[in-house]
Amino acid sequence: MSTPTGPANGLPVRMPRPRPTGRHRRPEPAVAPEGAPALVLAVPGAPTTAARGLAEEILSIGRSELPGLDARIGYLEGEDPQDGSAAAFPSLSGVLTAVAQDRAARAEFARAAGQDVPAPTGPDAVVVPLLAGPDGDLLRRIRQALMDSSAAVELADVLGPHPLLAEGLHVRLSEAGLARADRARLFTVATAADGIILATTGGEEAVQAAGITGMLLAARLAVPVMAAALDQEGSVSSVAQQLRDSGSVQLALAPYLIGPEVTEGLLDTACKEADCATAEVLGAYPAIGKLAVAQYGAALGLPQNAAAH
DSSP, rough: OEEETTTTOOOOOOOOOOOOOGGGSOOOOOOOOOOOEEEEEEEEEEEEEEEEEHHHHHHHHHHHTTTTTTEEEEEOOOOOSSSSOOOSBHHHHHHHHHHHHOOOOOOOHHHHHTOOOOOSOOOSSSEEEOOSSSSSHHHHHHHHHHHHSSSSSEEOOOOSSSHHHHHHHHHHHHTTTTOSGGGGOOOOOOOOOOOEEEEEESSSHHHHHHHHHHHHHHHHHHHHHHETTTTTHHHHHHHHHHHHHHTTOSEEEOOOSSSSTTTTTHHHHHHHHTEEEEOOOOOTTTHHHHHHHHHHHHHHHHHOOTTTO
């Protein structure tokens, strides 16, 4: 039996912790507005096991950033069945068409139930390319998929450049033993690189955009960082030579890539050309999911409470 002041046996009572006030108070978590468009993650390439797992993990992070978010995955080389059945791994155009049909069906159901439903406004979906930088060929294919669908769609920007991507590159380099995990601790890594090749795809435009994140990475590592195009012959070897000419001895390759956009074997070839070790691609680094939601919100003009920072 308990008393007004606590349990009868005298055990301590756990009282609710008061919420901080003022500038130390945590903001209320943002929630997706009712009826908000779907976020469709445009994944380059085919729906391989690795690509599916990566995309699902990124969207899981995105849903935790913005509860209530309708988040889906569309693959540039996904399935597009002709019999009208739902594809297990739908193409980008197929999933966008399904999103538009779902939205129309919900409105029709509400009207049949006697609800006063206003005509839908705004896009059916916001497509977020799963790209760190502006790969022109892949973006053209994404735009074509948008035109092939029957949905009203807004195309968001690619995820970079952004300081969180520089952070992710730093983490991947440190995981590979190619960089110190924390400059402040001043511990050494025997294999730490003194020059970084920031490898991207998408040609010269992508190289220039990657250079912005490269400057942020260089500031974190206090070593020179230069961007190179994996899909331009001689780009990686040329940058490697420039770094060595400027005094770098031990180089490392930092893939400015999420994963599905890079052709198999391209990184291995680049490492041989530059005669250096490589870190892993960014993959499902938590910042990728945060940035996807941030780009979704920016495309819709939503308050950026859940945006990456």
